[in-house]
Structure formats: structure tokens, C-alpha cells
Amino acid sequence: MAAAHEDELVEMLIGLFQEIDGLFAAASRRLGLTPQQAQLLCFARHRQPSSGELAALLHCDKTNITGLVDRLQRRGLLTRRPDPDDRRVTRVHLTAEGEALSGEFQRVIDTTLTTGFSSWPSTERDDLIRLLSSATSGLRSRPRQAP
Amino acid sequence: MAAAHEDELVEMLIGLFQEIDGLFAAASRRLGLTPQQAQLLCFARHRQPSSGELAALLHCDKTNITGLVDRLQRRGLLTRRPDPDDRRVTRVHLTAEGEALSGEFQRVIDTTLTTGFSSWPSTERDDLIRLLSSATSGLRSRPRQAP
DNA sequence: ATGGACAGTCGAGATCATCAACTATTTGGT
DNA sequence: ACCAAATAGTTGATGATCTCGACTGTCCAT
Numbered sequence: 001m002a003a004a005h006e007d008e009l010v011e012m013l014i015g016l017f018q019e020i021d022g023l024f025a026a027a028s029r030r031l032g033l034t035p036q037q038a039q040l041l042c043f044a045r046h047r048q049p050s051s052g053e054l055a056a057l058l059h060c061d062k063t064n065i066t067g068l069v070d071r072l073q074r075r076g077l078l079t080r081r082p083d084p085d086d087r088r089v090t091r092v093h094l095t096a097e098g099e100a101l102s103g104e105f106q107r108v109i110d111t112t113l114t115t116g117f118s119s120w121p122s123t124e125r126d127d128l129i130r131l132l133s134s135a136t137s138g139l140r141s142r143p144r145q146a147p
Numbered sequence: 148m149a150a151a152h153e154d155e156l157v158e159m160l161i162g163l164f165q166e167i168d169g170l171f172a173a174a175s176r177r178l179g180l181t182p183q184q185a186q187l188l189c190f191a192r193h194r195q196p197s198s199g200e201l202a203a204l205l206h207c208d209k210t211n212i213t214g215l216v217d218r219l220q221r222r223g224l225l226t227r228r229p230d231p232d233d234r235r236v237t238r239v240h241l242t243a244e245g246e247a248l249s250g251e252f253q254r255v256i257d258t259t260l261t262t263g264f265s266s267w268p269s270t271e272r273d274d275l276i277r278l279l280s281s282a283t284s285g286l287r288s289r290p291r292q293a294p
Numbered sequence: 295a296t297g298g299a300c301a302g303t304c305g306a307g308a309t310c311a312t313c314a315a316c317t318a319t320t321t322g323g324t
Numbered sequence: 325a326c327c328a329a330a331t332a333g334t335t336g337a338t339g340a341t342c343t344c345g346a347c348t349g350t351c352c353a354t
Contacts, residue, residue, distance in 0.1 A: 006261045009272055012279035013167060013260060018204075019286045020164040025206040034311085034340065051302060057165075059172040064342050066303055071340075088301040088350045113157045116286045124278060125156055131275045132159035139166045139263045181309065181342085198333060211311050213334055218309075235319045235332040 013135075027108040031101060037072055041094065041102035044078060048091040077101060160282075174255040178248060184219060188241065188249035191225060195238040224248060 028038035036058060043049055043057050051069065055062040069092060072078050077098035083089040094102065117125060175185035183205060190196055190204050198216065202209040216239060219225050224245035230236040241249065264272060 006264070006272075007257070009264060009276050009279075010257055010260045012276055012283065013163070014256075015283045016160070016279055016286075017164055017167040017171075019283055020160060021168075022206045023286070024164075036341070052300085059169045060341085061343055062302070063304085063344080067341075086301085086351075090302070109161075110154070110157050113160060113286070114153045117153070117156060117282070119285075120281075124281075125153075127274060128278045128282065129156050129159055131271065131278065132156075132163055134267075134271075135264070135275065136159065136162045136166055138266075139163075139170070139260070183310070199331085207310085208312055209333070210313080210335085214310075230332095233320075233332085237333070 023109065023112055027105055027112070030108065031105055033101070033105070036068060038102070038105045040068060040072065040092075041077065041098055042106060044092045044094050045099070045102050045106070048081075048093050050083065050089040050091055052089070054092065072098070170256065170259055174252055174259070177255070178252055180248070180252070183215060185249070185252045187215060187219065187239075188224065188245055189253060191239045191241050192246070192249050192253070195228075195240050197230065197236040197238055199236070201239065219245070 024035050024038065028035045031038070033041070039058060040054060043054060049057070051065040052062055054065050054069075058065075058068075069078065069080065073080065076095055078092050078094050080090045081093055083091050171182050171185065175182045178185070180188070186205060187201060190201060196204070198212040199209055201212050201216075205212075216225065216227065220227065223242055225239050225241050227237045228240055230238050267275075
């Protein structure tokens, strides 16, 4: 067993997590958003998620989404619209202003991450993409424990 | 330029971030901690950080640390001790209970991540460790912009 | 129909997070 | 040695995040 290697891998994964967490905090703050608001806007960028979907994506309770969406709606960044197929669900649609702001956020993230890899040879980039893809999908089916 | 590859890499990095974020949320909740509390305890596991160091590690204002440490101290998980070399700084020391709880948290994280990679050949693990190391250090010196 | 599952909201209470202002201590320049 | 500037931590005020239990309304399978 390569126990030392495993520990090292875990350490690296968490280190990268911390780094991206800091990047998100700095970028959202720069735009006058909280990290949660920025992430919610990004999730609503190309689909029109329901509150329940947003709760799953943000790893929080659905009752939290109500206030989160309330504040963003009060700022004119999104609107609530009823789902035509299921009258229980309400879907979140970005306004033009919300599109612009979330686009700005995504641009900051993209350029910061991209410039961090600008000096990498494309073979290493491809390797990393391949390994990250396997890693993420491997973790996505993580063992759930009973509540 | 491999613009498509860059976008794909950014997408993968964020996907992994989301996954680890969810893992942290679930693990800390299981132990009756908030994610911030769990992270703070882990940072205090082997060193005795000052409040300012904790603020930098948690990417938040130093005034936030006061209340965070207050609540953990009230639960008997850590103590404040003055730094002998600089009477301005107070350092955080975990109690035995705090050690146990943060150890439990770290164990949950470690085993979940490790089992996610248990089927990987060691050559791929080594590749991923090497690439993540480069990536994280490359991002750690990220370009700061003026406030 | 009707009972159970599901989506969203509300109210209460705790935590997280920031800002301005303050005290105490350290440091460096003169 | 002195004093101004920088630093570490706390406090109070304010707003945002997050969860829990309870509630309404809708869907769906029996």
C-alpha cells in the first residue's frame, strides 16, 4: 500500500481546494457579492434552476435558498418565474444585469485560473484534465452514510 | 492557443472544488460543526496559529476570528494562550477534546478521498500528485489586483 | 377522491462576515 | 530615548448565511 502517497494526494487536493476557495472569495468580494451569491448566479447562467436544484448545488438546505434568492431579486439580478410544467416549482431567471455581473465574475475566475496555467505545455494540461475528470467523477459517487 | 482546452481545465478545477466543498459540508455537519469551525480546528491541529494567521487561512477578516474562536472555546475545543514572544498575539491551542474532534473530521475526509482513489494505479496517482503540486503552487502566486 | 411525497415559504435562533473604532504592544526613524 | 506608524486583537453594530420545525399548495399513485 502506498499510504504515504495517499496522504500526499489528499493534502494536494485540499491545498488546491483552499486556493480556489480564496480565489472565489476575492473575486466575489471585488464585485460586491458574497461567494454564495456569486455561485448561485453562475449556476443560473445557462439553465434556469429551481430552488431545490440550487440547494443541492450549493450544498445547503432549501429554506436557505429563499432568502438568498430574495436578496438577489431585490438587487434586480434575477427574477422568479413559475415552472409551466409543475406549479410547485419556481425557476430562477437572470436579468440582463445579473447576466452581466455573473459573466464578469466568471471572466475573473477564468482569466485568473487560465493565466496560472499559461506556461504549461499542452500535454501536461491534457494529462491534468484527464486525471481531474476521473477524480471528480470518482468522488461524485462518494459513499453516503446514514443520517 | 488551445482555448477550448483551457476552458475545459477551468471547468474541471471548479468541478473538483464543488465536490470537495460538498464533502467538507457533509463531514462537518455529521460531527456537529460548521465547515468554518472544522477548518479552523484542522488548521490548529499541528501548529498553534494566531488569530491573524487563521484569518488568512480562512480567507476572512480578522474580526471574524474573535467570535469563531469564542464559540469553539465555549464548547471546550480550544484555549487561548498569550504568545511569549509578542504580547500582542494570542495563540490557539486545541484541547484534548478539540484534538479528538478535529482528528475525527480529518479521518472522515481522508478515508472518503482515499477510497475514491483506491482503484487508481500508482503511476496515475503519482502523476496527479505531481500535476496538482505544480498547479497549486502556480495559483498560489496569483496576480493580486489593486483594492 | 385521498393519502403521501414533494416544492417552496415563513419565523425563530444561531452562526458567519464585515466595517469603524478602540486598546495595547511592537517597531523603526530621528 | 522618544515618538509616530504599524500591527494584533477585541468590541459593537449591521447584514448575510444557515438550519430547524411548521405550514401551504401541488402532484401522483392507489
